[in-house]
Amino acid sequence: xxxxxxxxxxxxxxxxxxxxxxxxxxxxxxxxxxxxxxxxxxxxxxxxxxxxxxxxxxxxxxxxxxxxxxxxxxxxxxxxxxxxxxxxxxxxxxxxxxxxxxxxxxxxxxxxxxxxxxxxxxxxxxxxxxxxxxxxxxxxxxxxxxxxxxxxxxxxxxxxxxxxxxxxxxxxxxxxxxxxxxxxxxxxxxxxxxxxxxxxxxxxxxxxxxxxxxxxxxxxxxxxxxxxxxxxxxxxxxxxxxxxxxxxxxxxxxxxxxxxxxxxxxxxxxxxxxxxxxxxxxxxxxxxxxxxxxxxxxxxxxxxxxxxxxxxxxxxxxxxxxxxxxxxxxxxxxxxxxxxxxxxxxxxx
Amino acid sequence: xxxxxxxxxxxxxxxxxxxxxxxxxxxxxxxxxxxxxxxxxxxxxxxxxxxxxxxxxxxxxxxxxxxxxxxxxxxxxxxxxxxxxxxxxxxxxxxxxxxxxxxxxxxxxxxxxxxxxxxxxxxxxxxxxxxxxxxxxxxxxxxxxxxxxxxxxxxxxxxxxxxxxxxxxxxxxxxxxxxxxxxxxxxxxxxxxxxxxxxxxxxxxxxxxxxxxxxxxxxxxxxxxxxxxxxxxxxxxxxxxxxxxxxxxxxxxxxxxxxxxxxxxxxxxxxxxxxxxxxxxxxxxxxxxxxxxxxxxxxxxxxxxxxxxxxxxxxxxxxxxxxxxxxxxxxxxxxxxxxxxxxxxxxxxxxxxxxxxxxxxxxxxxxxxxxxxxxxxxxxxxxxxxxx
Numbered sequence: 001x002x003x004x005x006x007x008x009x010x011x012x013x014x015x016x017x018x019x020x021x022x023x024x025x026x027x028x029x030x031x032x033x034x035x036x037x038x039x040x041x042x043x044x045x046x047x048x049x050x051x052x053x054x055x056x057x058x059x060x061x062x063x064x065x066x067x068x069x070x071x072x073x074x075x076x077x078x079x080x081x082x083x084x085x086x087x088x089x090x091x092x093x094x095x096x097x098x099x100x101x102x103x104x105x106x107x108x109x110x111x112x113x114x115x116x117x118x119x120x121x122x123x124x125x126x127x128x129x130x131x132x133x134x135x136x137x138x139x140x141x142x143x144x145x146x147x148x149x150x151x152x153x154x155x156x157x158x159x160x161x162x163x164x165x166x167x168x169x170x171x172x173x174x175x176x177x178x179x180x181x182x183x184x185x186x187x188x189x190x191x192x193x194x195x196x197x198x199x200x201x202x203x204x205x206x207x208x209x210x211x212x213x214x215x216x217x218x219x220x221x222x223x224x225x226x227x228x229x230x231x232x233x234x235x236x237x238x239x240x241x242x243x244x245x246x247x248x249x250x251x252x253x254x255x256x257x258x259x260x261x262x263x264x265x266x267x268x269x270x271x272x273x274x275x276x277x278x279x280x281x282x283x284x285x286x287x288x289x290x291x292x293x294x295x296x297x298x299x300x301x302x303x304x305x306x307x308x309x310x311x312x313x314x315x316x317x318x319x320x321x322x323x324x325x326x327x328x329x330x331x332x333x334x335x336x337x338x339x340x341x342x343x344x345x346x347x348x349x
Numbered sequence: 350x351x352x353x354x355x356x357x358x359x360x361x362x363x364x365x366x367x368x369x370x371x372x373x374x375x376x377x378x379x380x381x382x383x384x385x386x387x388x389x390x391x392x393x394x395x396x397x398x399x400x401x402x403x404x405x406x407x408x409x410x411x412x413x414x415x416x417x418x419x420x421x422x423x424x425x426x427x428x429x430x431x432x433x434x435x436x437x438x439x440x441x442x443x444x445x446x447x448x449x450x451x452x453x454x455x456x457x458x459x460x461x462x463x464x465x466x467x468x469x470x471x472x473x474x475x476x477x478x479x480x481x482x483x484x485x486x487x488x489x490x491x492x493x494x495x496x497x498x499x500x501x502x503x504x505x506x507x508x509x510x511x512x513x514x515x516x517x518x519x520x521x522x523x524x525x526x527x528x529x530x531x532x533x534x535x536x537x538x539x540x541x542x543x544x545x546x547x548x549x550x551x552x553x554x555x556x557x558x559x560x561x562x563x564x565x566x567x568x569x570x571x572x573x574x575x576x577x578x579x580x581x582x583x584x585x586x587x588x589x590x591x592x593x594x595x596x597x598x599x600x601x602x603x604x605x606x607x608x609x610x611x612x613x614x615x616x617x618x619x620x621x622x623x624x625x626x627x628x629x630x631x632x633x634x635x636x637x638x639x640x641x642x643x644x645x646x647x648x649x650x651x652x653x654x655x656x657x658x659x660x661x662x663x664x665x666x667x668x669x670x671x672x673x674x675x676x677x678x679x680x681x682x683x684x685x686x687x688x689x690x691x692x693x694x695x696x697x698x699x700x701x702x703x704x705x706x707x708x709x710x711x712x713x714x715x716x717x718x719x720x721x722x723x724x725x726x727x728x729x730x731x732x733x734x735x736x737x
Contacts, residue, residue: 036380037380037615038382068619071619220720221411221720221722222720223382253684253687254677254680254681258680270674270677273672273677273678276672276674277674277675277679280666280669281662281666281669283658283659283682286653289654291650291651292651293650293684294681295650296649296684296685296688300688328690328694330618
């Protein structure tokens, strides 16, 4: 029997969804957050592309008007219109939208009150600005509301769902709980009325097991700290956790033995050996070059040691951890495709 | 590449900027995650150790960075940073408490009974803790307060401010204006006195409009919210003037010759694009941009060896080499090739920025192998920042 959606689902251990293992087959709404600069838009894009390659019809949503999606896929700027940006051979499709709070308000008014035409007047009086930028929480309700609408939309009469999956490029870790927890946000100001009802429906959806919130991080101290904090905040708010996505990992270019050697500073024999090797392949092995190579390697070794410490901290979180390689050329040159394959292979989708 | 850029782009001499006593405010801004707070803290520390009396206003510092500045609690009060300051200089630091700053503004501008009424209003409580832009507005408000206190007490002669991790770096510039236009707006007047805003007899159409607006808002938000808003706005009415004046003053302060903006970025496409928007906007507003700080720049210690040469040598070594260090040397060459590639790519990104903004001074800060969480680490950053 399916569990009621308005209560957190408990797993065998009696744990809430927040701690349950990530089950990609159930998830229909993927929320991607992370500290600024960790590449959450890239990860959201890769996730959506990966899903479309499984033959699914996917909607990728951005809510901060950054045009991150259009830049990532190198397509014209997106507006408040669902636009198909990829058609996969599997039959899957990737659609994208940059949600605009004002236009969401207009749609909302039209859909529920048939007063879409009142928008012009509302706008003239500054009420639209009030609702979309000033009134606390309303903006978020409108933005998440659009995601909610798209995720639950039916295609045609009696048809199935319009989208098999929706991927949300969400606000950064510092704001994501407040953003998703629209119910709490408007509870104080709109205690009754349609906004309140809408917020409650949204909250039911984002707390259900069909939603997963993934947190993107780098193996650096600040992003890892924010990730740990965000996971705790998400758990406290009863929001279902997905995976930790470690982004921009570099391939190990030196073996552990070599790293230990350069860190330990056993440089005398190393310097001579390296100089001889370089000379053998006709690289001018001046002291500057040899010492430079070793100095960079030492710094690299320090960095890796720090990354391992951070990796251990993440491992203690007990979540599925997905590892994505650093793309030397950024997302240009098909890099996003590499990441899409990686998220699928590692069980995120 | 670096040499070619130097011809068109002057170096940013932050040491001279911080030593200049005419400069009283330094604002660090840029996209999220580029190291704004670290940059602000390092600049403040350097100035304090070169005789300035500095207060650093941070918005949302990472925990260990905050600890390094002795900031253990978010209490909206500047406190001395132990172990910082030399040659008569001193360093104070504080974290912004957005809600408390807003409360203080209300208490300062409204009569005591009105103030109490506002502070207790549910709509005010929601606005002051979650209105998109409150943090930006309050950061600017706090900057104004610190600057005024500096004049009044002589406790500081330099205010260094970090800006909020906004959606866009421009948000904090727009926040005062947005709040101002909201307070002055027709909608507010409509809420406070629908009859007045509706106009006099003869403007029938207008009145109908008013009805549509109020009834739609009421249906959408519920009558209770609208009532709270009306009470809030009525109470706030008495302090509109003060708010407006304050926002205008802060804006004027940002345009003053004593202010210097430092735009912070990393050598990545997105961060530099934000920096580019910001530089353009400051120019439009007539606000003084000192220059661009590019954080986390990859450097190579053996620049004479090109990436492609290193890679070719590594492959040759893999095919033909022998000896105990062969694998290590091959690894070193591959590592060097990767780092040199990264460095080249970053320089191309920076070159793209400077091509679009010739003449904006620039300083690069090399990527540190370790994260920064003590004064020593900040000093190293400061040394790099002021090397330009």
